Amino acid sequence: MNAQEIHQLLLERFGPTKITGVNLTATDPWIEVDAPAIHEVSLFCRDDDRLRLNHLNDLCGVDYFEPDAKKAPKYGHEPHVEVVYHLSSLPRRHKITVKVKLPRWKDGVAGEIPEVDSVADIWGIADWHEREAYDLMGIRFLGHPNLRRILCPEDWVGHPLRKDYEMPLEYHEIRGR
């Protein structure tokens, strides 16, 4: 199936409130899913016989934010965080990108990281990818079995891949700059 057929199938099954957007003209076409629906859409993607998207190639976060106020008007994106799921099907030989848009901070309170349902029970590898996204991008995955930092030390403060992250000046008496 191509991206358009996959989008049509998901739209028929879940309706436009859960499948909120699509970009079929992008080099890698993507489908946008409403954040609360991601778990049921993922489960359908994996188990439906026409889709069989059994391989989660990658799961990562993207921070759309321009910290420089001068450049911000030309940036072209509303400030938000995206979780991007790259799915492919080994038996059906097709692939699709699924995106979930989240606010940069939960309820607009700086420092409160946004939340989305975990898909670690659907694809085993999502466990580690979600830990990495939590660690580096600051996204909380609800229902994750073991949401700890994976690459940074456990007592690290902040989420380094956020655009407004500032490198700490000192970490355990090691100078940062």
Add this chain to the structure above:
Amino acid sequence: MSMQLEDPRVVEFDVRTDEMLVNMGPQHPSTHGVLRLLLRTDGEVVHEVTPHIGYLHRCAEKIGENLAPPQWIPYTDRMDYLAGMNMNLGLALAVEKLVKMELPEKAMVLRVLIAEMGRIASHLVGMGAYGLDLGSFSPFLYAFREREIVLDLFEEACGARLTYSYLTMGGATHDLPETITIPPGLASLSGKSPKLTLSWIDAATLFLDWLEPRISEYHKLLTRNQIFIKRTAGLGILSPEMAISYGCTGPVLRASGVDWDLRRDGDPIYTKMYEGYEFDVIVAPFKDAPPEVVLGDNWCRFYVRMLEVVQSIRLVRQAIAKYPTAKGAFRVPYKMSTKLPKDEVYLETECPRGQMGFYIVGNGEANPLRARAKSSCFCNLSITGPICKDFLLGDIPAIVGSLDIVMGEIDR
């Protein structure tokens, strides 16, 4: 996969002792770099394995956001430092797909040639280091002797031995040299004069001619060695369903019997490079496997790598035959200031250790908005917890070693 009571290896089974937490690593010789495994042991039996990673984390993705893609190429070398060429290729192809760049035939032939040579070198280390993990020292020395010549040839082509930055957007940085002095290792092994000058292509052919008959020696040393078979066969069994669910790729996936190789099944921009080449995708089970071997065990993972070396030799030979008559230049220029369009690309390539993915989001500037490197070993390592459960402590290095991980790529 829990252990059976009648299993003769478990003598301690009914004399339970206190559970103990044992740290293996981060500076343990058989963890292939700085990997720490936290083992919950009951006597010799390991009930739980928790890998702790991140000791080699160098913020490669954050750096990538602040550099133009050609400047990020040297950082990809340092991810999987045993297969730098293949990592360069992955990023170069992703950016080329993003800016819709067409490559001349010669550049593509050059890339196949170099990438497959890189695969040979990487699998040789994988083989040698795995023998070393299991206490067999000599295959390691042979593997490094052979790999040394590949590194010498790469050095002649681009000036570096490990961190090449050779394959870049639009092709490669240099053409293959017309005349080189024969690498000293190759001269002594092939019995040629050390002052002999020849073209790079001829030197590569000479090396392949010398390497090909050696492979049966490795099979005698390791693959068919009874001790090796006892240490590997039937251990660390990974079912195909689990391999797919845990995102395992490359030789690990194929050893579980899943017929999937991106050189054949991947993105068109990548498979186009391999069009017109003949090669087999190596998939377990094997007809010539010893009777103890089970689908998806350590032995299968090892054997897939060994057979892939032969396929890579085939591919390099075909590329060498095509190279002199290939049309076009070895590169098309890519300017550092090229603006990346407001678009995004996720591209995976078949690296020696699995599918390495690069996700580049452009935003109308030379630097990408997001540069993500999805590591293949990261996914392959995530399986250690489930497959090491309930094995003996001494088998853990055998299982982790069979995944052939490189920490530089996992931690990025």
